[in-house]
Amino acid sequence: MSSPSDHAGTALSESAHGPTGVIHDLGYRPYGGPRLGEGPVAWGFFKTGLRNTYGLGRSARSKVLPMGLLAMMLLPALILVGVLVQARKLLGLDEQIVAYSTYPITTQLLVSVFVAAQAPALISRDLRFRSITLYLARPMRRSVYVLVRLASLTTATFVLIGAPLLLMYLGGLLADLPVGRETGRFLGAAVGAVLLAACLSGLAALVAALTVRRGLAVAAVIVVLVVSYTVVATIQGIAYDSGNLRVGEVAGLFSPYTLVNGVQVFLFDSPEATITPPTGTAMGVLYVGVVVVTVLGAIGGLLVRYRRVEP
Structure with missing residues (x-):
């Protein structure tokens, strides 16, 4: 049986010969390829945000709501196309049952x-879990982050609005409606879909950026x-019934x-979806100006909000 003095002697003899550890070469090497700049990073960030809005690359639970809403947007358009194609002559239809401009x-x-x-999924989550600090550590400025996030949400919203309009347009061509007329109306509706998506996304992103609570942001x-x-539709109805059409036109400025x-x-001289559409050049220019102010104001508000975020 060995004594403590024997163990001590063994330790001293090992220390006398130096350390016995071995360093293994696992083959790790530093990255030596090209380092991408702000542009490729922003593009990758945009694609990731766009995919996330529809739950692509995420869990099945994340896909239920966006994909369900897209299906619900397409279903009425599909029914309208079916009726138009199958019963156009029977019903004497010479145009879309529901105008492109009124569908949204x-x-x-x-x-x-x-x-x-x-909007909260793209905006509030980054603020709540402080992942924004990781994004700002990359070669991407705050302004680029804001614009890319807003572009992802706007594109996703445009897909939601534009997909049924495209389906209706293709149905109109199958029903032998005048190609030139349908194309002009569809292109006008597509421009409207872009403007509507930009207004809705800008306002939603700005509201979502003001709170880190997703539930509160959704409700807001x-x-x-x-x-x-x-509220706007109610005011327009009252204004129309009372003959104060100008009041209804002004009220229309306060809803996207x-x-x-x-x-x-x-x-585009599209069919109106409200009972008090803008009349006259001055009111029409005012409507265009308010759209521009809404989009630019939302971007400006987001930039101000993210200046307070510490990297």
């Missing part, structure tokens, strides 16, 4: 829910979008849905 207002509740759900966005439209529809009526 008809489905505005679905659009509002989509924007209200996805729905209030801003849905309640504003309800009625605002963009007014721009379509003014610029």
Whole structure:
């Protein structure tokens, strides 16, 4: 049986010969390839944000709401196309059953829910979990981060609004409606879809950036979008019944849905979706100006908000 003095002697003899540890070469090498700048980083960030809005690359649970809303947006358009193609001669139809310019207002509740759900997912989550600090550590400025996030949300919203319009346009061609007329109306509606997506996304992103609580942000966005439209539609109805059409025209400036529809009526002579559309050049120019101010104001508000975020 060995004594403590024997163990001590062994330790001293090992220390006398130096350390016995071995360093293994695992083959790790530093990255020696090209380092991408701000542009490629922003593009990758945009694609990731766009995919996330529809739950692509995420769990199945994340896909349920956005994909469900997209399906619900397409279903009425598919029914309208089916009726137009199959019963055009029987019903004596010579144009779309529902005009392109009025479809977004008809489905505005679905659009509002989509924007209200996805804006906090892109904006509030980064602020709450402080992942924004990691993004700003990359070669990407705050202004670029804001614009890329807003572009992802705007593109996703445009897909939601524009997909049923494209389906209706293709259905109109299958039903042998005049190609030139349908193309002109569809292009006008596509421009309106872009403007509406920009207005909705800008307002929703700004509201979502003011709170890190996702549930609170969702509720606030729905209030801003849905309640504003309800109030505006009510005022326009009262103004129309009382003969004060100018009041209804001015009220239309305070909801993104009625605002963009007014721009379509003014610029493209699209069918109006409200009972008090803008009349006259001055009012039409005012509608266009308010759209520009809404989008630029939302971007400016987001830039101010993110200046207070510490990298």
